Amino acid sequence: MAALKMARKPKQNPSFFKVLIGDFVNKLRIPPAFVKNFQGNVPTNFTLKSNSGSSWRVTVQNTEGSYFFCGGWSNFVEDQGLDSGDFVVFYLVGKSSFDCVIYGPTGCGKKIVLKTKRKRGRPKKSNEVTPSEAGASSFQKATRVSPGCRITRAPARRVINVGQQIVVVSEAISKHPSFTVVLKKYQKFSVVVPSSFAREAGLAEKRSTVIKDPKGRMWPLGISVGSRQVRLSAGWTKFRLENRLVAGDTLLFQYIRGTGNAIHVQIVGKAGYGNSGR
Template sequence: MANVCESCKTLERYEYWNEIPSEKQKFFKVMLGNFEHQLRIPRKFIKCFKGDLSSSCTLRGQSGHVWRVEIVETEEDVLFSDGWGNFVRDNGLMMGYFLVFCYAGDSSFEVSIFDTTGCEVEGSHFATNMNLSSRTCRSLLHYENGQSKGKSKVDEMTESKDRKERASTQEGFTSPMLYKKRGSSQGAQSKKFYISQRRKVTEKEKQCASNRAIKYKKHKSLRDNMIEIIMLPTHVYHGFHLTVPKEWAVEHMLPESHEGILRVPRVEKSWKVGCRWTPSQCQIIRGWSTFVLDNNLEERDVCVFELVQKGDSCIKRNPIFHVHIFRVVREVVPLTVSRRLV
């Protein structure tokens, strides 16, 4: 290991905690002991951190969902307390798991979860904060793939694998991996996701977009018909499902799965989307990705949904929303499409 003199070590510590933006500062914790109910934030982090931590914070998982957690201070420590148990349960944390917390500003942390193999937990990208029974499957894929009714995607994958193995045997191959390596569409399928090419945005720009959206709502007389939603990665880069807060959806949207129409002011085109209810929330799924890509939405852009025509299932009238877009960065840079194996 390269030698570093004591004076430079002191200077490094100062530069890290005082000059490097707090949004780049991280700490990790290993799940040990009574981690299910409370988690101690490292004392050095609390002592040296120059950012603002309020009495509550938000933890954003890799799925894009957010958990609100209270922060309490004892004589010796600062702890994640009320709400932490929900994060543990929803993400299936177990003894020995390794969590990396990256401060994201506004008393918010982005959390990456690794298991005892040293690899990231796959399920952390599909964890949800929905208020579900402990016996209910908590993966977003359970609802996205319609497993709650009818044949599940796992069943379909199993049947597909069986078909492939039978086909490979008939063609003289004994291993399904050999069949997969032939490189045709009969092997692993790929699913699109998108990568932002936008320049790095500042916390001030993010807050400015939110403020403009809130200000716009305040100037409207029928502001109860409006709701602002901050775009998350699962809204605009992958997954492409938008959750509408339940309280607002119950009051302003049809109580059963239905179609809706999205329009952007001063744009002639309109977009038809599918709205569906899960046991605890309403989501916009089908058609949402087309709306996102056509309008170049990105993470932390704010969309204000204004209900201009209430739906009526009796006369088969779809609700119509005007979507007012408040961008973090005014310059539009097209996303880059990529693929991952599924």
């Protein structure tokens, strides 16, 4: 059975991602290329569902043709404990709701601990949505896989094209170790693997491994182990070129035990849809 299963009735869910930098606390810009999905009819309100199991209503502001999450966004940021350098993927569900997957600066799924909890009997905030109103969240609680890396679960997805955008493929980040990389120009010949992932996958004890691309093709790669880091090296250039990867593309690496110990790679986002890859 394939390690990355497709949903029986997969839905085409457009998505975009943002690396939180600058003045992200009060507002967040929706990528112009993503706005085209609404065909000129952008909702004035959205519901954001996080992997913590809660939901928030946010308003959208149009400023000189650019659309921003504004009213209610700062509450989402505070309650989710978002910090500069965090990475958020937004999956559009329906016409006015987003499922949000949050990563820390390490590229690993971020464990969310709500900073504000409503006491029993206290009226809910205007921007807070109960599960009965928004629908049960499809996210599950974070699972610890190593001291520095927590992995979350998200809904099933499949690869779709939205303009030039490539969206997440699989059933999500599950109990398996994973990390994300926004490719830089200097990563043409190799890519560094986070130490927590390298430990989980046992890469430091290997001289080579195999990665599986979104099309199911297998690629043997050499492993270079240094005093402070582990790299995927020999074979990386061919993998990158054959999959047409460029600086700014975002990849999700996932290690799934019991499937030949291959590292599964998915294309989360393409250059120009949230990151420049400089």
